[in-house]
Amino acid sequence: xxxxxxxxxxxxxxxxxxxxxxxxxxxxxxxxxxxxxxxxxxxxxxxxxxxxxxxxxxxxxxxxxxxxxxxxxxxxxxxxxxxxxxxxxx
Amino acid sequence: xxxxxxxxxxxxxxxxxxxxxxxxxxxxxxxxxxxxxxxxxxxxxxxxxxxxxxxxxxxxxxxxxxxxxxxxxxxxxxxxxxxxxxxxxxxxxxxxxxxxxxxxxxxxxxxxxxxxxxxxxxxxxxxxxxxxxxxxxxxxxxxxxxxxxxxxxxxxxxxxxxxxxxxxxxxxxxxxxxxxxxxxxxxxxxxxxxxxxxxxxxxxxxxxxxxxxxxx
Numbered sequence: 001x002x003x004x005x006x007x008x009x010x011x012x013x014x015x016x017x018x019x020x021x022x023x024x025x026x027x028x029x030x031x032x033x034x035x036x037x038x039x040x041x042x043x044x045x046x047x048x049x050x051x052x053x054x055x056x057x058x059x060x061x062x063x064x065x066x067x068x069x070x071x072x073x074x075x076x077x078x079x080x081x082x083x084x085x086x087x088x089x090x
Numbered sequence: 091x092x093x094x095x096x097x098x099x100x101x102x103x104x105x106x107x108x109x110x111x112x113x114x115x116x117x118x119x120x121x122x123x124x125x126x127x128x129x130x131x132x133x134x135x136x137x138x139x140x141x142x143x144x145x146x147x148x149x150x151x152x153x154x155x156x157x158x159x160x161x162x163x164x165x166x167x168x169x170x171x172x173x174x175x176x177x178x179x180x181x182x183x184x185x186x187x188x189x190x191x192x193x194x195x196x197x198x199x200x201x202x203x204x205x206x207x208x209x210x211x212x213x214x215x216x217x218x219x220x221x222x223x224x225x226x227x228x229x230x231x232x233x234x235x236x237x238x239x240x241x242x243x244x245x246x247x248x249x250x251x252x253x254x255x256x257x258x259x260x261x262x263x264x265x266x267x268x269x270x271x272x273x274x275x276x277x278x279x280x281x282x283x284x285x286x287x288x289x290x291x292x293x294x295x296x297x298x299x300x301x302x303x304x305x306x
Binding site: 016028033036038040044069081085 | 094095096100132133135136139140142143146147150151152153154156157158159160186187189190191192219222223224225227228229231232235249254256257258259263264267268270271273274275276277279280283287
């Protein structure tokens with residue numbers, strides 16, 4: 001009995017995704033290839049340097065902010081998660 | 091995903107204070123609701139801790155899509171923890187992000203508001219569709235798209251209302267530019283919707299108790 005609503009849900013989801021992809025690609029074609037900071041500066045009219053933020057890093061992935069502080073904060077958060085997991089016996 | 095990537099000084103001091111005040115008021119309301127309600131489930135606290143760590147970790151990673159974008163998992167935070175605890179989670183993520191150099195300190199208030207909108211709308215959509223769409227994957231995906239769309243609208247409104255210092259563009263020009271930016275942003279929402287849908291469906295399979303007993 002739940003097969004029909006489940007299929008309907010998936011269809012709605014996929015339809016939404018298709019719509020979003022079309023609109024997004026159209027906007028990307030209009031604005032051109034640029035990094036997120038440049039895209040923001042360009043959108044509001046601030047001076048910006050053309051270029052993207054991809055490349056480098058691992059497989060094109062790069063970190064925003066200081067990598068050292070990122071590792072440090074993430075380590076502290078991981079310890080906090082472990083402590084909460086143990087303390088509350090989830 | 092929706093995050094105001096403008097440096098400190100882009101908004102006037104007046105608007106920085108306004109958005110910080112609005113964010114503090116919402117956090118205050120959340121704190122009041124948290125303390126006045128029944129005792130918080132300890133599992134929710136642990137999930138909130140995991141959400142904070144995961145969202146912080148992924149928030150700083152720029153993906154090589156459309157020139158560089160990032161996910162932020164705010165709809166997932168909303169679905170798993172709800173808007174009350176989720177408000178604290180996004181505040182902490184924004185503070186920690188600013189601390190490592192991703193986003194300005196003055197923008198924390200505005201960005202927290204944008205993220206609270208994403209958390210609250212995703213949560214509400216996920217709950218409202220419970221009887222209409224039983225599939226956890228589809229429902230979480232639709233909630234993510236809806237939440238991120240509203241987050242982008244909130245971001246546009248905040249920037250247009252505040253104005254940006256040192257620019258000569260008119261409001262309609264800024265509105266057009268930001269609408270295009272939001273549309274590009276929404277392309278990344280597709281990835282986030284899949285990720286959120288898969289995570290929620292997985293949790294529904296292995297730990298349905300964490301989703302209030304719902305199975306995928």
